[in-house]
Structures are given as C-alpha cells and as structure tokens.
Amino acid sequence: MGSVASSVAGAAGASRPPRSAGSRDGVRVWDPLVRLFHWSLVLSFAVAWLSAEEIRALHYWAGYAAGGLIAFRLLWGLVGPRHARFARFVKRPAAVRRYLGEVLRGREARHLGHNPAGGAMIVALLASMAGLCLTGWLGTTDAFWGVDWVEGLHEVLANLLLGLVGLHLAGVLLASLRHRENLVRAMVTGRKRPPEPGDVP
Template sequence: MTETKSAATMRVWDPLVRVFHWGLVAAFATAWLTADEVQPVHEVAGYTVAGLVAFRLIWGFAGSRYARFAKFVKGPTATLAYLGWMLRGQERRYLGHNPAGAAMIVALMLTLSGTAFTGWLMAEPERVAMLPALPQIVAPAWADDDGAEYGEGREVEGPLKEVHETLANLMLLLVAAHVGGVVLASIRHRENLARAMITGDKRAPEPGDIA
C-alpha cells in the first residue's frame, strides 16, 4: 500500500526495495573491482549479490505494491510498444517501473544470477561434477598443477571462467543502459529518479500518468 506524503509527492519505493537497490550497486561494484585482486572480498561480494537477488525474488511476490513483479513486469508486446513511444517522445509516465525499466530489471537479475552461479561453481571444482550436464560444456581447467584451490592462489581458466567474465562484462553494458534510461526518464518526466530511489518518494500521479 502506498502512503501519501503530501499533495505533491507519494511514497512509491519501500525501504527494503531501496536497501536492495543500493546494496546491489555496492556489492556488484565491490565484486568487479576486486576480481582477480582480492579474492576473499570478491567471493563475499558475490555471495552478497546472490543473497540480494534471492531476496528481491521473494519481495517481488510478497512486497509492497510497486515492488511486486505483477505490478510492473509486462509482456514483449507492451514492452516493445513502450520503446516505440519512447523513440517518438510520447511515452507515458509510470509511477512505478515502466515496461522498459521492468525488462531491464529482469535482464539484470538474470545476468547477476548467472554471474553469481558460475562464480560459485568456480570456487570449488567438485561443484561442477554435481551438475551432470555441465562437465562436457563448461568443465573448468586448472592453470596450475600444485593442488591449490580457487581462492588460494590458483586461477581458474577455461570455458567456465570465460562464461563468468562474459556475464560480468554484460552486466557493465546493462548497467550503462540502465543509467542512461534513468537519466532519460528523469529528463523527460521532470523528476530525479535516482533521488526517488533514496527517499522512496515520487511526484504524485498527474492526468495521463499510470499509477
């Protein structure tokens, strides 16, 4: 349920959504900056990312109105239509996530899940053996032969690491597109969306807006 803050603003993002958002920003940035440099910190950041994504999946069904997937996730037709309106500068303002933003959220969460999962597999070679379909496709090869495990000075090479790094690089592209979308929507609809994700408040719906 939303809470009216004043005649001009409205509470949209609940505290847990905001903590999730900025916590994910911090955790992914930490994981990226410590990759191949400070492995223990990198792994903790990766597990934090995985935990935050798991929480968001739960909160997408049990959370407040604008946090729920049913409220903002649209099908391909609605998403493509919204993108067309954006290209023409005719898109309507959504109080919650717009269809393009929703598609980006899904893409980010899928990519983060894949990045965290491949990182988890890399941490212990025995984990790949637990997945019968994976060894033939992304079986990890070990660069050294000294018996050390990943995270203890041994670097994982091979297809699994390539998949992990490709997903991490894809995340950077998605983040750049996400930031660009936030800036564009902020300009088009005359509101600071980044600040709204800090305060939780957005401008109250006006005629033509979708609440």
C-alpha cells in the same frame, strides 16, 4: 477597506482545497527494503568488480552478498508491496516494444512505478547477476575449479552486466529529463511526484 480585502482573501482561501502532504512531499513508491536492496546490490557489484584481480576473498564475499540479495529480491517480488511486485511491472515483450516506440515518438506516459522498459531491464539485470553469482560459485567448487568454460562465461556475464548497468543509467537519465523528475533521488527517499492526468499510477 482592509476588512473587505481580508474577507475576500479568506473566501478565496476557503474555496481552494488544502494542499495535501502527498502533493508537497510526493507519494511513497519504493519501500525501504527495495531501496536497501537496490543500493546494496550496486555496492556488491562495484566491490566485486574492483576486487576481482587483487583481493579474491573480498571478491568472493561480494559475490555471496549479491547472491543473497538476488534471492531476497525474487521473494520480495512475490510478496512485497504493490510497486515491488513483478506482477506489477514485468510486461509482455509486445508491451515493452510498444512503450519503446512511444519513447522514440516522445509520447510515453509517466509511470509511478517501473515503466515496461524499466521492468524488462530489471529482469535482465537480475538474471545476469544471478548467472554471474552462479558461475562464480561454480568456479570455487572441486568439480569446476579452473574449468575454462565456467571462467569464460563468468567473464562474459560480468561484461554483459556492466553494459546493462550503462543502459539502465541512460534510461534513468532519459526518464528523469523527459518527466522532470529525479529518479535517483526517488530511489533514495522512496518518494515521487504524485500521479497527474495521463500518468500510470
């Protein structure tokens, strides 16, 4: 009797496909340089924001670091791996509006990489941070030192960027809950759940 049960169990096990490493550990989406860029930019912005009034030298160096990171990301968006490339996730405004409409109806597809709204947010964050770095640098030059419009634009961009960060976090939370996936952890490990039917790989 025991041998019969063992034979049946063995046959059932043989009929099931072996579980792949990808299904157990997830599939790699974010390469190490994208993850390093992401968390380094978060740190640079946080340091620059907190040191703006008290430690000017630290504020400047955090801004220079952010500027260098932005330059790297622009290059990596052209030559990096599949999911790092702008061509992969930057969509036309109509596609972004269509995706947001699907979000409101609760019918948006899960994207393995950035979804269209996430891609638009990345463009907005990069542009705002680049403008913030540029105006900050201009304020240190002889030609624009103490110029009111440069200082005013720098402050406006800083506040705009803070608002965009808040929207970005809200979007990450919504997508994490909607698709039952920890997107913050994915940006740490680089791995996400393998694509399922209906997902956008």
